[in-house]
Amino acid sequence: MQNRLIYGKNPVAEALVANHLIEVFAMTSNDKTAKELLHKIRMAKIPLQMVDRHILGNMAQTGQHQGFVAYAEPLQNASLNRICSDKPKGVRVLLLSNIQDPGNLGAVIRNCEHFGIDLLVIGSKGSCDWQLPSVSKASAGAVEHQKIVYTSRPEKVMEELKEKGFSIYGLEADVRDCVTSIKAGADANLCMVLGSEGEGISLAVESRVDQLLSIPRNGLVNSLNVSAASVVASMWLRGLI
Incomplete structure (x- = not known):
């Protein structure tokens, strides 16, 4: 590499x-x-x-x-097994699907590192390369510290998460159940899935989500930029909302 x-x-x-x-x-x-x-x-x-x-x-x-x-040096994939071994309870994972814009990807990485998300999983299909200098710049260097798995098979990672007892949620606009209606238990192993504004979550990934949730809104625009959505997702995973 x-x-x-x-x-x-x-x-x-x-x-x-x-x-x-x-x-x-x-x-x-x-x-x-x-x-x-x-x-x-x-x-x-x-x-x-x-x-x-x-x-x-x-x-x-x-x-x-x-x-x-x-x-x-090139960035290296993190190990899900090692993360779960080091922290058996309360593991927080964010999974991205179809994030094409380097600025958005970098901003999400920065948000994850800020909130202490244990692992960020990036599905490579339909997404930009995480090693791009523009991703690093948009992350303000957080990509150097955030544990990341960049994979062509995010579905396989989701199956591994389920085998380890994770509950997997996805954020989608205009879904009846709201993210604020469910509390993230401190000891629960949780994963939240986000897609892009345009493409959303891929069908293969969405089919493995346990429950879709929405972010409450009072305005007319029915979607948030994925970077903004990742702040809500990270705060929810951390039990802050």
């Missing part, structure tokens, strides 16, 4: 914390945060090349690099 390209201060900083950095390219800056990051990179003895903005833009293929581009 090839090394990843990442860009931006937060992605590079978090890759450094996670010991994923291989080589960094940066430009001289008077910004305090940039100076501190450069110092940490040098202290960690990560190979560092100082280049100009034009080179960074060509490498990142965007002007949103904030003065930092780097190569990092």
